Amino acid sequence: MSICKGIARKRGRNPIGIFIHNDAGSKNANYAYYKNWLPKHNLENGFAHYYVCSDGTLQAEDDSNMAWHCGNEYGNTNYLSIEVCQSMGNLTTFKKNETKALKLAAKLCKKYGITPNSSTIKLHREVYPTGCPHRSVEIHGGTVSKTKNYFIKKIKEYMGDKTTTDSGIVFTYAVKLTDGTILPSVKNTNDFAGIRGKKIAAVSIKVNKGKVKYRVHVLGGKWISWKTGYDFNFKNGKNGYSGNENKAIDAIQIIYTAPSGIKKKVKYRVSSVNGDYYSWQIGTEKTNGQDGYAGNYKTAIDRLQITVK
Ligand SMILES: [Zn+2]
Structure with missing residues (x-):
C-alpha cells in the first residue's frame, strides 16, 4: 500500500x-x-x-x-x-x-x-x-x-x-537462489535478475559480442575462480556459472572485452537483500570511489543488473 x-x-x-x-x-x-x-x-x-x-x-x-x-x-x-x-x-x-x-x-x-x-x-x-x-x-x-x-x-x-542498443551489445544473465530456484534470464537493464528479499547463490552470464568473464564472492567465504561459460540450467559448475552450491553470495566482478574497434565497457550493480542498489561498478575499475567489484562483503545480495557502458 x-x-x-x-x-x-x-x-x-x-x-x-x-x-x-x-x-x-x-x-x-x-x-x-x-x-x-x-x-x-x-x-x-x-x-x-x-x-x-x-x-x-x-x-x-x-x-x-x-x-x-x-x-x-x-x-x-x-x-x-x-x-x-x-x-x-x-x-x-x-x-x-x-x-x-x-x-x-x-x-x-x-x-x-x-x-x-x-x-x-x-x-x-x-x-x-x-x-x-x-x-x-x-x-x-x-x-x-x-x-x-x-x-x-x-x-x-x-x-x-x-x-544502450546503439552498440548492439546485449548481456544475458540469470541467477540461482539459495533455495535452488533458477530464475528466468534477463537482458541488459530490461529487468533485473533476482527477487527482492531472496538471496542469490549463483550467476551465469553471456554476451552476444566480445567476451565476458565473471566471478562471485561467497558470503563468509572467498572469490570463486573466473568463469566464461553460460549455462542457464546451472549444471555445468566447471565453467557454466559462478557460485558454490547454494551458498549466498555477496559480491560479483565482471570483465568485458569488447570487439576491436568498439569502445564499450560493462556496467553492473547489485542490491543488498531487501535494500537499495549499491552504485554501478564499471568492469573492475577502482577509480571514482569504485571498489573494483559490485557488492559489499558480508551482505547477501538479491538483485543484479548488467548492461553496457
Ligand atoms: Zn509544483
Whole structure:
C-alpha cells in the first residue's frame, strides 16, 4: 500500500505525461522528512507521486493512482508528478536531485510509452498561478519554455542511455537462489535478475559480442575462480556459472572485452537483500570511489543488473 493510499483514486489508464515540480521545501525536507511528514499531512493540500531527495527517492503514490499535485483537474487526472526536493537549499544538492528526477522521468516515459515533448513534460506554473518549479526555472534560463526545453532534452538523452542498443551489445544473465530456484534470464537493464528479499547463490552470464568473464564472492567465504561459460540450467559448475552450491553470495566482478574497434565497457550493480542498489561498478575499475567489484562483503545480495557502458 502506498503512503497516500490512493486517496485521489485510480486513474484507470496509463499516465500521458509528467509534471516536474520543485518542492520549495528547506534543505532539511529530504526523503526521511517526507516519509515521516506525508502520512500526517492533509493530503488535500497537495502531494506528488515522487519526492526526489539527496538521501533517496520516495514514491508516495502508485503510478496507477492520481495525485493532487498541480491544482488543475486535467493535470492531476492524467499526469504523473515528480517533486525535485530541497529546492530552497544548496544549489549543488538541488541540481543533483534535479538530474535524478529527470532520469526518473526518463524511466517513466519509457515505461508508459510517453514521448517527451512540450505537451507531455509540464511545469506547474503552466496550469496554475505558482512560482513552481522556481529553482529549476531560475537556473535554466528564467522562462517556462527554456526550462521545458532543458527538461525535454535531458529526458530524451537519459532515455537513450538506458537502451544502450546503439552498440548492439546485449548481456544475458540469470541467477540461482539459495533455495535452488533458477530464475528466468534477463537482458541488459530490461529487468533485473533476482527477487527482492531472496538471496542469490549463483550467476551465469553471456554476451552476444566480445567476451565476458565473471566471478562471485561467497558470503563468509572467498572469490570463486573466473568463469566464461553460460549455462542457464546451472549444471555445468566447471565453467557454466559462478557460485558454490547454494551458498549466498555477496559480491560479483565482471570483465568485458569488447570487439576491436568498439569502445564499450560493462556496467553492473547489485542490491543488498531487501535494500537499495549499491552504485554501478564499471568492469573492475577502482577509480571514482569504485571498489573494483559490485557488492559489499558480508551482505547477501538479491538483485543484479548488467548492461553496457
Ligand atoms: Zn509544483
